[in-house]
Amino acid sequence: MYAGPVQDLIDELGRLPGIGPKSAQRIAFHLLKLPAQDAVRLSRAIDEMKARITFCSRCFNVSEGDECELCADPRRDTHVVCVVEEPKDIVAVERTGEYHGRYHVLQGAISPIEGVGPDQLKVRELVARLEPEGITEVILCTNPNIEGEATAMYLARLLRPLGLAVTRIASGLPVGGDLEYADELTLGRALEGRRRLE
């Protein structure tokens, strides 16, 4: 235990994802040694982000206004929606340059361990978008882990009866990965999901 404000900061940092008690302590003492203006710059960046950035009212991506840039872009195909867990996944899909539809950010995945069920996700909001936006295809782009797979399965069962085309991304090998050291499961799935080269 340290003097009040230091301990408060350690506790706050320790709540962040991927930061354990030891890292929290190290960061706190680093900040303590920082010149005042550097520390203020960091806290102002956090303030600014919280004040100016919200979530898009349509797709729940991060957004500076009510609607995010992607939803506001008239060139995007409004009939297709790609469902992802987090805003950072949009960045990953956008980098491919292969996708031109809209997105929907669930803000997580089904995980009872973390207290997250469908009600804690933006699932109802997704269903509400379908008709007004004339969505005909939903691509489930959740992570290829247990929780992401379960979420995709849940959504597929929910959406298919509504007469939509529901697809799931094929899980394959990371490009640039070394086939020899690729784990067998990934390699196996990639083989199962293989397709003919045109």
Place this chain on the structure above:
Amino acid sequence: MRLQRLWLTDFRGYAAAELEPAPGLTAVVGANGQGKTNLLEAVAWLATLSSFRGAPDDALVRVGADEAVVRAEVVADAPARADVGPGGSEGPGGTGRLVLLEALIRANGRDQVLVNRQKLRRARDLLGSLRVTVFSPDDLALVKGGPGERRRLLDEALVSLAVKHDALRGDLERVLRQRGTLLRQAGGRATPEVTATLDVWDAKLAELGEATGRARAALVDRLRPATSAAYDQVATASASVTLTYDPAWRRCDGGLGAALAAARAEDLRRGVSTVGPHRDELELVIDGLPARTHASQGEQRSLALALRLATHAVVTDVTGSSPVLLLDDVFSELDPDRSHALLAHLPPGQALLTTAGPLPEGAAPGLVVRVAGGRIVDGGAPGAVAAGAGTGVV
């Protein structure tokens, strides 16, 4: 598969040690508490990424050090392919490929693993580079302990057979945790949301559970004759040994999915998953009687050893390469007849054994390594720093 050379830095009591095991049998000798088991533990860690004593990583790092390093040169039996991996080279004799494995074991759990000096993205990707079969006095629990011990025997053998089983096991455990948590959270009430989510976990559990059941059943079919044969070799009296893996859910029409549906109400009421591969039993029977409750202590020891040797034989057979056999302190538990029988029937390939007492009659190790006070005092690698200090007993 052969361990050609082993280096330890700050592993357990070893500040630095270097060892060049014999191609056949190596005996590690020394008084109790000197570091015999620690040597085998280091080898096994490279093969399984865990301690066979169940010790957490921070217990493996020498007190006062930040990380332990275990490095090994392993010669694979398979002939080298044209496209050997980065830095791959031919082993001595031109057969088998020489692979350098390195593990940095950190007290904080952020382990780092390298193959031929290339960092692996995940430590798990090391699995399969080295395979071991471990037999230790604790293995009596295979026969006397609960069903979990026997499931672990099967599941660990499956990972040795094919690395994909490690991911299957991890996924299955995760699904069971998620499903169990959901059942507890539901508090006995099947709301539409609980039902819809439970359906998804059931589908996942059915898929992974069926795969696990199929793999276990196929393994037990191979282990059955192998265990019988091994038992006849190590036991002092002949007996009929049977292994049965036949969980009720596998006999259910519609498989695990149907069994889960049938158990849904009960699962919700009790807040646990009452059906599935996590409840499976591998029944062991000697001369018609359950080994756990009816066999003598001697019979139980023979059966535990026979199960390990059978696993070793099956893995050797399926992979075409024999794992390194690690026998920790086995003679303290086996009577002279069984010890003798074990040595007489040691499977071909490489083996390392430890003993605090004298070697049983008839043991002819290719190398005797003497350890004392966390140092290899005799029989270490030629020219190694650790062994250079002297050849006498400290």
